[in-house]
Amino acid sequence: MKITLKVWRQKNINTAGKLVEYQLDNVSEDMSFLEMFDVLNDSLTRKGEEPVAFDHDCREGICGTCSMYINGRPHGPQTGATTCQLHMRSFNDGDTIVVEPWRARSFPVIKDLMVDRLAFDRIIQSGGYVSVNTGSARDANEILIPRTIADEAMDAAACIGCGACVAACKNASAMLFVAAKVSQLAILPQGQAEHKERAERMVAQMDAEGFGACSFTGACSVECPKSISLDHIARLNREYLGAKLTSDNING
Amino acid sequence: MAWVTQTLSSSLGRKVIMSLTGLFLCSFLIIHMAGNLQLFKGDGGRAFNEYTYFMTHNPLIMTISYVLYTSILVHALMAFILTRHNQASRPIKYAYSKPEANSAWASRNMGILGTVLLLFIIIHMRTFWYEMHFGSVPMAEYDGKEYKDLYAVVQVAFGELWYVILYVICMVAIGYHLWHGFQSGFQTLGLRHKKYTPIIEFLGKYFFAIIIPAAFAAMPIYVYLQVHHII
Ligand code: HEM
Ligand code: SF4
Ligand code: FES
Numbered sequence: 001m002k003i004t005l006k007v008w009r010q011k012n013i014n015t016a017g018k019l020v021e022y023q024l025d026n027v028s029e030d031m032s033f034l035e036m037f038d039v040l041n042d043s044l045t046r047k048g049e050e051p052v053a054f055d056h057d058c059r060e061g062i063c064g065t066c067s068m069y070i071n072g073r074p075h076g077p078q079t080g081a082t083t084c085q086l087h088m089r090s091f092n093d094g095d096t097i098v099v100e101p102w103r104a105r106s107f108p109v110i111k112d113l114m115v116d117r118l119a120f121d122r123i124i125q126s127g128g129y130v131s132v133n134t135g136s137a138r139d140a141n142e143i144l145i146p147r148t149i150a151d152e153a154m155d156a157a158a159c160i161g162c163g164a165c166v167a168a169c170k171n172a173s174a175m176l177f178v179a180a181k182v183s184q185l186a187i188l189p190q191g192q193a194e195h196k197e198r199a200e201r202m203v204a205q206m207d208a209e210g211f212g213a214c215s216f217t218g219a220c221s222v223e224c225p226k227s228i229s230l231d232h233i234a235r236l237n238r239e240y241l242g243a244k245l246t247s248d249n250i251n252g
Numbered sequence: 253m254a255w256v257t258q259t260l261s262s263s264l265g266r267k268v269i270m271s272l273t274g275l276f277l278c279s280f281l282i283i284h285m286a287g288n289l290q291l292f293k294g295d296g297g298r299a300f301n302e303y304t305y306f307m308t309h310n311p312l313i314m315t316i317s318y319v320l321y322t323s324i325l326v327h328a329l330m331a332f333i334l335t336r337h338n339q340a341s342r343p344i345k346y347a348y349s350k351p352e353a354n355s356a357w358a359s360r361n362m363g364i365l366g367t368v369l370l371l372f373i374i375i376h377m378r379t380f381w382y383e384m385h386f387g388s389v390p391m392a393e394y395d396g397k398e399y400k401d402l403y404a405v406v407q408v409a410f411g412e413l414w415y416v417i418l419y420v421i422c423m424v425a426i427g428y429h430l431w432h433g434f435q436s437g438f439q440t441l442g443l444r445h446k447k448y449t450p451i452i453e454f455l456g457k458y459f460f461a462i463i464i465p466a467a468f469a470a471m472p473i474y475v476y477l478q479v480h481h482i483i
Contacts, residue, residue, distance in 0.1 A: 222353075
């Protein structure tokens with residue numbers, strides 16, 4: 001198939017970028033979207049031009065690294081999938097495809113389609129963990145957890161930190177990500193001890209990073225490759241308000 | 253007290269203020285609509301005027317009305333702060349975006365809908381509230397007691413076609429605002445439950461976003477038709 005690409009090209013974090021048009025005449029519909037980019041980069045390299053920088057790692061939908069805003073949607077037209085799982089058969093011969101980086105104040109563009117997502121790491125560092133002494137693993141049956149709770153925590157833990165929720169949200173809000181990271185621990189007994197500080201600190205860090213507020217448009221959940229549910233956002237609100245009202249932390 | 257100011261200035265805290273003021277305004281809508289249904293009585297406005305007398309003289313209602321004015325102002329101010337902050341969170345827009353693929357129009361345009369509502373509230377209060385409190389309203393007498401004849405003011409205002417059309421458009425705006433806003437307000441407070449959320453969504457969409465605005469829109473239409481002897 002023949003594809004026209006309009007790709008965001010930007011030299012570095014300090015320069016302005018622009019959309020640049022490329023023609024690809026020999027795209028197989030069995031290629032993944034990233035493989036199509038490999039073909040583009042191969043031809044650019046052969047012509048002595050600089051290849052398009054884009055993030056990718058596992059290429060099997062589990063690492064969350066691949067981030068492209070394709071034809072107006074994060075990770076392209078499919079739902080419940082990352083860019084590396086998108087195949088060219090989702091497009092038609094002769095299509096023009098616009099590819100942009102995630103757009104958010106908190107995710108500055110480093111180069112071309114690559115953005116800096118360290119803001120997510122800093123949010124995790126602020127409280128997205130359980131403090132336990134490491135050592136030999138405890139017996140799994142020692143702590144009883146009902147199946148439904150375990151499943152719900154597992155659903156939240158499926159978040160791969162890709163940032164599509166931020167990219168999709170009209171407010172560039174990170175609520176779905178933070179909600180998943182708070183939920184996965186808050187509903188398990190191991191996460192109880194720190195659940196108040198966790199909600200307080202992670203929300204404070206989320207705000208400090210400059211993400212927007214949540215308007216409940218639901219765009220995040222629709223575009224999330226792991227279909228993280230909005231239930232978790234309501235739980236985060238509950239956790240945060242409960243913590244603010246009842247924690248011992250009077251200094252904010 | 254640092255924790256209070258810190259909580260209320262966080263993104264979640266600001267949304268809680270939006271939600272509490274917004275839901276309070278929703279509860280007011282029910283009262284306001286129930287009272288104004290007196291307009292349909294066809295008794296020359298007596299029931300309506302007696303009701304307005306009650307609303308402007310009962311101490312409890314008068315206190316709540318100040319909470320109401322404050323709620324409108326705080327809701328609008330917070331809407332402005334949040335919208336500015338949200339826009340600043342994406343300084344460079346996408347060249348090509350398809351938000352309709354993942355979210356409802358009303359949910360993305362609460363600020364625009366709210367601005368229409370704010371203008372509406374100003375016009376509405378100028379026409380009725382201001383006249384009632386500070387204007388010169390004709391008097392009516394029922395059983396030897398004097399009442400301000402707000403019904404006459406209603407007839408003059410709703411006798412104008414442009415005013416009726418403006419009202420109907422604004423009621424569509426409030427319908428969209430609450431189609432998203434009512435259930436969103438509960439999510440903001442963390443109130444989400446498998447048993448109750450479907451009820452809240454149903455109430456928000458059918459009662460608050462359709463029935464209430466439709467009943468409000470019917471009032472100017474009815475009065476217009478009556479004033480012009482069409483019905
Ligand atoms: C005075 C003019 C108004 C403005 C400027 C305004 C603006 C807004 C905005 C921007 C939001 C969305 C906040 C967000 O996206 O997070 C919102 C939410 C809301 N509004 Fe309004 N609005 C106004 C009037 C009203 C009225 C008259 C009502 C009810 C009768 C109302 C009820 C609500 C509710 C229930 C919410 C949901 C709160 C939440 O999501 O937590 N608003 N408003
Ligand atoms: S919540 Fe979903 S969209 Fe957001 S970072 Fe996690 S996996 Fe990605
Ligand atoms: S490259 Fe790992 S999820 Fe796409």
